[in-house]
Amino acid sequence: MDRLQRIYKLHQAVSSRRHPISCQTLQDELECSRATVKRIIQEMRLYFNAPIEYDRQRNGYHYALSDGKTFELPGLWFSETELYALLATQQLLAHVQPGLLDTQLKPVKERIEQILATRHLGSEEISKRVHILRMTGRNVALECFQTVADALLQRNSLNISYHGRGNDETSQREISPQRLIHYRDNWYLDAYCHTRNALRSFAVERITAAKALPQRCRDVPEKQLDAHYASSYGIFAGKPKHTAVLHFTPKRARWVADEHWHPQQQSLMLADGSYELRIPYSDSRELVMDILKHGADVEVIAPERLRHEVLEHLRQAAEKYNDT
Numbered sequence: 001m002d003r004l005q006r007i008y009k010l011h012q013a014v015s016s017r018r019h020p021i022s023c024q025t026l027q028d029e030l031e032c033s034r035a036t037v038k039r040i041i042q043e044m045r046l047y048f049n050a051p052i053e054y055d056r057q058r059n060g061y062h063y064a065l066s067d068g069k070t071f072e073l074p075g076l077w078f079s080e081t082e083l084y085a086l087l088a089t090q091q092l093l094a095h096v097q098p099g100l101l102d103t104q105l106k107p108v109k110e111r112i113e114q115i116l117a118t119r120h121l122g123s124e125e126i127s128k129r130v131h132i133l134r135m136t137g138r139n140v141a142l143e144c145f146q147t148v149a150d151a152l153l154q155r156n157s158l159n160i161s162y163h164g165r166g167n168d169e170t171s172q173r174e175i176s177p178q179r180l181i182h183y184r185d186n187w188y189l190d191a192y193c194h195t196r197n198a199l200r201s202f203a204v205e206r207i208t209a210a211k212a213l214p215q216r217c218r219d220v221p222e223k224q225l226d227a228h229y230a231s232s233y234g235i236f237a238g239k240p241k242h243t244a245v246l247h248f249t250p251k252r253a254r255w256v257a258d259e260h261w262h263p264q265q266q267s268l269m270l271a272d273g274s275y276e277l278r279i280p281y282s283d284s285r286e287l288v289m290d291i292l293k294h295g296a297d298v299e300v301i302a303p304e305r306l307r308h309e310v311l312e313h314l315r316q317a318a319e320k321y322n323d324t
Helices: 003-015 023-030 034-048 080-096 102-118 124-129 142-154 222-229 250-256 285-292 304-319
Strands: 052-055 060-063 156-164 169-183 186-193 198-203 207-216 242-248 266-269 275-281 298-302
Touching (some): 003 034, 023 034, 023 060, 034 052, 142 186, 169 222, 242 250, 285 304, 298 304
Antiparallel strands (some): 052 060, 156 169, 169 186, 186 198, 242 275, 242 298, 266 275
């Protein structure tokens, strides 16, 4: 551990505690001698005007500051773990949305790599050892995505051309962007649609053109957004109208019991080892797809309408194999 690292770690140790920290504890955390700890404290006082004082009664060092004030080291200081975390975050962004913030983050990434190099650490291991697989992601036009993201963050309205898959039609909309959602490897834009006078969710890859408007967008309160978008199952918004009751076999329960399907889900391990999952939903389309992927290891107990819907999908699928 070099001198700068020890200065940083000593600052973190002192500032993160509510009570004075002993010299022995600092020695253990910095992996150095008592003399080194005292030399580092002296350097911090001399070069950074750090208000470190020794409290004899409580036998420890602390920052002597008035109520509400804090002391921070000048400049941008990161530990090796934090530097790696920043690089990993940059890589995650690159995989989630290729090109997103590449230009803005490039100088930061290069500077971080230089710092790691001076400490005889390498960043190549991250790209070699950490892989992010996008299995069902749909491609988004980078220029369109950046227009949407900029308007969202700058709180401007948007004019978009949107091609809906369901009706295979393109419509013109004026919208107030509220949130970008990365869901199941794809991007969605939650927005207030001035054309429909209601909240809507738009698949970003279906926005064929986007233009930022000069006027400020309409802000919808967070609680209202959560009630509309997050209360029901999956990407389909709306107040829940039903509760699905699903029973998974004991074998499948070992996986599903650890999965998070919905913030308001209720679960119960049954006496025979099977697993009961209760989920609120308004639109059954996505829920049905998730049920079907578990095949014979799940049964819809209620409501009856959902049970028949899943059964009909299974019948239609079975018919395709009748001649084989």
